Amino acid sequence: MIRVAIVEDDDEIRQTLALIIDGTPDFSCKCTFSNCEDAIVSLPDDVPDVVLMDINLPGMNGIEGVSILKEQLTVVDFIMLTIQQDDDSIFNSLLAGATGYLVKDTPPGELLQSIKEVHEGGSPMSTHIARKIVTSFKAATSSPLTERETEILQKLCDGDNYKVIADALFVSGHTVRAHIKNIYEKLHVHSRAEAVSKALKDRLI
Amino acid sequence: MIKFHFLCIFLCSVSSLTFGQGRRISFDHIGPEKGLSQNSVFSLLEDSQGFIWVGTEEGLNRFDGYGFKIYNNDVNDSNSISYSIIWPLYEDHKERLWVGTRGRGLNLLDRKTDKFTRFRHDPNVENSLSNDVVLAIGEDEDGAIWVGTDNGLNKMILENGSASLGFQRYYHQASDSNSLSDSFVEAVYLDQKNDLWIGTLNGLNRYHDGRFIKYFQPKTGDRDPNAINRIYEDELDHLWISTESGLYQFDRKQERFYKIPGVPDITVTCTESDNRGNLWIGTEDEGLYIYDMSNQKVAHFPSDPSEPNSISDNWIKEIMVDRAGIVWIGSYAGSINRYDSEKFKFKHFTHDPKNSNSLNNAILWEIYEDPQKVLWFGTFRGGLNRFDPKSGIFTHYAHDPDDPHSISNNDVRTFFQDSRGRRWIATWGGGLNEMIEDSQGVRFKKYRHDPNNESSLSNDRTWVVFEDKEGFLWIGSNGGIDRFDPLTGIFSNYSHDPQDPHSLSDNSVRAIDQDEQGFLWIGTFNGMNRFDLETKQFKSYYNEPNEENSLSNNFIGSFYLDKSQTIWLGTHSGLTKMSNINSAQPTFVRYSEEDGLPNDVVYGILEDDQGDLWITSNMGLSRFNKKTEEFRNFTETDGLQNNEFNWGAYFKSPDGQLYFGGINGYNVFRPEEIIDNTYLPPIYITQFNLLNQEATIETKNGKGNQLLDYPFPFTKEVTLTHKDYFFSFEFAALNYTHSNSNQYAYKMEGFDLDWIQAGNRRFATYTNLDPGRYIFKVRATNNDGIWSDMQASVSVTILPPWWATWWAYVLYTMIVIGIIWRYLNYRDNVHKGKLNQQEAELRAETAEAKAKTITIEAQAKIEKVKVEEREKLREQNSRDFHDELGHKLTKISMFLELAKRADGVKEDLYKYLRKVEENTKDLSGGMRDFIWVLDPKKDTWYELMIRLKDFGDQLFDHSGISFRMTGLHDDLNNHSVNSDTRRHIVMLFKEAMNNCLKYSECKKALLEVEFKGTSYSISFSDDGQGFNFENTTSGYGLNNMKSRTNRIGGALTIASTPGNGTKITLSSN
Missing domain, CATH: 3.30.565.10 (Histidine kinase-like ATPase, C-terminal domain)
Structure with a gap:
């Protein structure tokens, strides 16, 4: 049973999505919030497995919210919800601690599938994001990535997809995804450690 | 047991003798089709000038009988009314107009400037209005304005009676027993004794010396009689309280509430008396009730979609009775309905399909009142109807094929009770019937034509029954005329014989009467006859072509023999007066449409107690003055059953009332009550148009100066120039009964030699008037042509063009002098001038060149910026659009998912839902592509x-x-x-x-x-x-x-x- 919480300001989307998720076997969605502030107050008392966080929220935005919540809820997967795949927002969310992102108008069936994948250890990654990450790590003095992880990241930058990478490295697609998830984690830690995410952004642009 | 065939009817417990029994009252409608701003009418007021103000949900309107002037809120104009939802209207003793809105406070209209002063609630100002939702406005005996709102009662404090210092507020305070019973105040009313009454959501209050004395009622049902909507005092000093639970009369001495039986416990919104003893009551769900205060009966008039003349909507918000007696009703979805009590005079009764206690057929051939004052009606398809005024019950006698004792035929042309009390009915096709009523009930004995019996009725199509001085009955039918002896039952027939010139002129006999000398007069479809009972000879009179002194037409539908032994004949070509009827050469005078008769087909003729003839035709009812030979005509709009009447359906009762019937029931009235409209209306000039444009205070004349000193109708002066050569005045007489019949006459003193009769035209135009001073005057009549004593006038000044004024001529002289002087100077200056010119030219050229270079550079910069802006805008637009679209697409996918999962989704539907899903997905992708393509960064x-x-x-x-x-x-x-x-x-x-x-x-x-x-x-x-x-x-x-x-x-x-x-x-x- 995957327990999901939603932070989304549009009432219809939030309520419908909660209904859909809660109505799917092996999923439950009992907690929803229309803004970050409420989520920050209530989530720690009732910790879910996955939190779907809208990036554009009134008051505190999603990225900030993840940043604050990730400190307390370290094992929770934060998946950002975005209308368009704006690389900068997504990358910043990853820096803040998000585990992945989903485009809002993904058909619900795929949405659920993606949540499942994330929960089981995988993470989506696009070439753009990959390149951003590479650049981000290049700028750091010492890369925290393992050899494997670096290899994978490089292949992503070159344009290979999961399947190809998996074939090339003789591992399964799942493993590749797990590696990517780790890359995200490290990215997050990396940025915290650096505590100069702004500087990173500057180097990326 | 002998079976009878008649329909039983039930007395309606709420109908009185004046209402019910198929009585019709009709309302007209004034709404957006005539220019009203909106359908929801919340308030109505007649001001001291006579204009009607209408508060709607979309603006304030002023009506003059023809059109509406609309005042609405204009966000850019702080002098406009504060809001468009208009609730209460009030005119105080100083004739100032107060307008309350539902949400933006109180307004005061200055009619001399058409500007509104606003009074709003300001939380920071303690003596501002307590709340912006204004529900009631009134004034006390000192003339102070009281305003009831959603939260609080306000008394306006004035300085020197003009500028307002603010409001003193009154709220309900639980701790203060002298305070208002509730802060939600919906009614404020000053009665004749100068007591100020306040109606709130919870209780009636009387204000006295700073204290509120409260009156409550026990609450019995689930509706609250203490929730008060309106307070009103009628002309008999009764105080009426309209509440959420019915209507109550409050007895001030006993301090008790009395309920009016007949008005149910529903929301009553307003009441008003029409000053004729009727209280008009408006409700929220059930339309109109009228309480007749003299006989204490209540009648109900709900809206009826099948009846176009009923009120338009059951939710009545306001009732107002104007000074002429017209009742104006405003409703939530029905605009304005009006009842003109002038029409009460022709009482109208007809067949009501919903009420069996009415005529059973609307087309009447006969109306008859017997000596016991019972009314009998002969109908076209419903047989005989009987109405007993004492019991208020209609009884119908129709033909029943299964009952041999029922009336023989449903087409009843005549009912007649002879001197012995026997009742005779002439039917069309069923012969003569005699109605016998005894202990066994009612049965009809028939006398029919029997070809084998010469002494039987000559023809079954009988039309008229007449009793002569000796007691014999004469039956007119399609077989001529029969003399009938009721004692022997024998019929002797007289019919037309083409060989005998002294026989009856035609067998279609329609009317019979006997003159003082004993001659029988018989009208037929072809000629008028005089029958000598002794000689048994007929003398016939016909229309003679080219002979004015003859009948107007041979078709005699009816005739009337008056006391002076003049016969008035109703024909197909108008009315003919026949005098000296028994002389060798009677004289004939004809009256037709040319003489004022409304229509040439005359049905019935009656004479009233004043000696006037009342005549029905295909175009209504007409009153004919025998001396002046003038016709005064009435039509359906005056309350008649229809414009088309019918032969035989007319009767004069001994008490003087006249009955006339036609194709939609009948009218009954007292002739002395049918008088001209005596209301003399005020007249105002309402508009001035200059060069075809309406002029307001802002308009300037040809010279650029203010045209009007005040807006109309307050304008006293208009100043024009010679350029304003084309202008017109519009005016209105404020008579609301048949406004279109008001007649006008105007005169421009100084130009027109005499009054110009404009008929019902409401404007006067003038062009190219010479400069000078004039006075424009106008007067009017009401709809019945009675001239009003009030006149309206405006002085008009037309200024001469500047070139025609005296100083212009001075100028001309000066110019001439000037020219001469210039010429003398000219020669000196020529040389100097040339040098100056060259220098100036050189300077101009250099400046031009510089300017050009600057412009080109600037333009290039501007272009660049423009392009960048455009790009940004495009991107921003597409981004915004994409966000919006993405948002909606997200929702669509989600709802699709829920739909797919819903219970009872069959395979087919599921398939289709999946298709929709696919397409939505494609659309999503397509959008993203689109945005991507436009993104300049990519x-x-x-x-x-x-x-x-x-x-x-x-x-x-x-x-x-x-x-x-x-x-x-x-x-x-x-x-x-x-x-x-x-x-x-x-x-x-x-x-x-x-x-x-x-x-x-x-x-x-x-x-x-x-x-x-x-x-x-x-x-x-x-x-x-x-x-x-x-x-x-x-x-x-x-x-x-x-x-x-x-x-x-x-x-x-x-x-x-x-x-x-x-x-x-x-x-x-």
Whole structure:
């Protein structure tokens, strides 16, 4: 049973999505919030497995919210919800601690599938994001990535997809995804450690 | 037991003798079709001038009988009314108009400037209005204005009676027993004894010396009689309280509430008396009730969609009775309905299909009142009807084929009770009937034509029954005239004999009467006859062509023999007066439409107690003065049953009332009550048009000066110039009964020699008037042509053009002098002038050149900025749009998911839902492409390839096909590509990849890109089964790909052989 919480300001989307998720076997969605502030107050008392966080929220935005919540809820997967795949927002969310992102108008069936994948250890990654990450790590003095992880990241930058990478490295697609998830984690830690995410952004642009 | 056939009827417990029994009252309608701003009418007021103000949900209106002047809120004008939802209206003793709105406070209209002063609630100002929702306005005996609102009662504090210092507020305070009973105040009313009454949501209050004395009622049902909507005092000093639970009369001495039986416990919104003893009551759900205060009966008039003259909506918000007695009713969805009590005079009764206690058929042939004052009606299809005024019950006697004792036929032309009390009925086709009523009940004995019996009735189509002085009955039918002896039952017939000139002129006998000398007069369809009972001879009178002194027409439908032994004949060609009837040469005078008769087909004639004749025709009812020979005509709009009346259906009762019937029941009235409208209306000039445009205070005349000193109708002076050569005045007489019949006369003193009769035209136009001073005057009549004593006038000054004024002439002289002088100076200055000119020219040239250079530079800069702005705007627009669309698409997908999961979704539906889902997904993708294409940041080959790669990843994920891409280098960032090309390349390769997924059944797919200098090459290949594109039909979109290639000026190569995969390459030329 995957327990999901939603932070989304549009009432219809939030309520419908909660209904859909809660109505799917092996999923439950009992907690929803229309803004970050409420989520920050209530989530720690009732910790879910996955939190779907809208990036554009009134008051505190999603990225900030993840940043604050990730400190307390370290094992929770934060998946950002975005209308368009704006690389900068997504990358910043990853820096803040998000585990992945989903485009809002993904058909619900795929949405659920993606949540499942994330929960089981995988993470989506696009070439753009990959390149951003590479650049981000290049700028750091010492890369925290393992050899494997670096290899994978490089292949992503070159344009290979999961399947190809998996074939090339003789591992399964799942493993590749797990590696990517780790890359995200490290990215997050990396940025915290650096505590100069702004500087990173500057180097990326 | 003998069976009778009659229908039983029940007395309506709420109807009185004046209402019910099929009584009709009709309302007219005034709404947006006549110019009213909106259908929801909340308030009505007649001001001291006579204009009618209407408060609606969309503005304040002023009505003058013809059109509406509308005042609405204008956000840019702080002098306009504060809000468009108008609630209470009030005119105080100083004739100031107060307008309360529902949400933006109180307004005071200054009619001399058409500007509104606003009074709003301001939380920071303690003596501002307590609340912005104004529900009631009134004034006390000192003239102070009281305003009731949603939260609080306010008394306006004035300084020197003009400028307001603010409001003193009164609220309900639980701790203060002298305070208002509740802060929600919906009624404020000053009664005749100068007591100020306040109606609130919880209780009636009387204000006295700073204290509120409260009166409550026990609450019995689930509606609250203490929730008060309106307070009103009628002309008999009764105080009426309209509440959420019915209508109550409050007895001030006993301090008790009395309920009016007949008005149910529902929301009563307003009441008003029509000053004729009737209280008009408006409710929220059930329309109108009228309480007759003299006989204490209540009648109900709800809205009836099948009856166009009923009130338009059951939710009545306001009732107002104007000074002429017209009742105006405003409703929530029905605009305004009006009842003109002038029409009460012709009481109208007809067949009411919903009420069996009414006539059973609307078309009448006969009306008769017997000595016991019972009314008898002969109808066209309903047989005989009987109405007993004492019991208020209608009884119907119709033909029943199963009952031999029922009346023989339903078409009853005459009912007659003879001197012995026997009742005779002439039917059309069923012969003569005698109605016998005894202890056994009612039965009809029939006398029919029997071809074998010469002493029987001559024809079954009987029309009229008459009793002569000796007691014999004369029956007129289609067989001539029969003398009937009721004691022997024998009929003796007299009919037309073409060989005998002294026989009856025609067998269709329609009317019979006997003169003082004993002669019988018989009207037929072909001629009038005089029958000598002794000689048994007929003398006939006909219409003689070319002879004025003869009958107007041979078709006699009816005639009336008056006391002076003059016969008035009703024919198909008007009325004919026959005098000296028994002389050798009677005289005939004719009256037709030319003489004022409304219509030439005359049905019935009656004489009233004043000696006037009342005549019915196909165009209504007419009152004829025998001496003046003038006709006064009435039509359906005056309350008549219809314009079409009928033969035989008329009767004068001994008490003087007249009955006339037609195709829609009958009217009954007292002739002395039918008088002209005596109301003399005020008249005002309402508008001034200059050169075809309406003039307001802002308008300027030809000189640029203010045209009007005040808005109309307060204007006293108008100043024009010679340029304002074309202008007109519009005026209105405020008589609301048949406004279109008001007549006008006007005169421009100083120009017109005499009054110009304008008929019902409401405007006067003048052109090219000479300069000078004039006075424009206008007067009017009401709808009955009675001149009002009030006149309206305005002084008009037309200024001469400047070139015609005295100082202009002075100017001319001065100019002439000036010219001479200039000429003398001219010669001196010529030389000086030349030098100056050259210098000036040189300077001008240099300046011009400088200006040009600056302009060009500036323009270039402006262009650049413009282009950038446009780009930004485009991107911003597309981004905003995409966000919006994405938002909605998200919701659509989600609801689709829920729909798919809903209970009871069958296979078919599920299939269709899936299709919708697919299409939504495609749409989503298409949008993203679109945005991507427009994004100026994505204008490099690098971005283009990334896009294709992301698409491919997504497409082939989970498909079993291994997809990869090569050639993605950083230096692709250095090659730019425009959005058109991008779009085409993306679409082309998306198509190729889709084909691959759908048809190739391959294992590997590869996307390659290569740049050599400025030439590029992209190819997509797979190791699938390939296709034979000689044989292909559409579905692969090859033509599309080709056309896209052409558009971008590239070259497309498709290499595919069955079994060996496919490779599609796009390269630059």
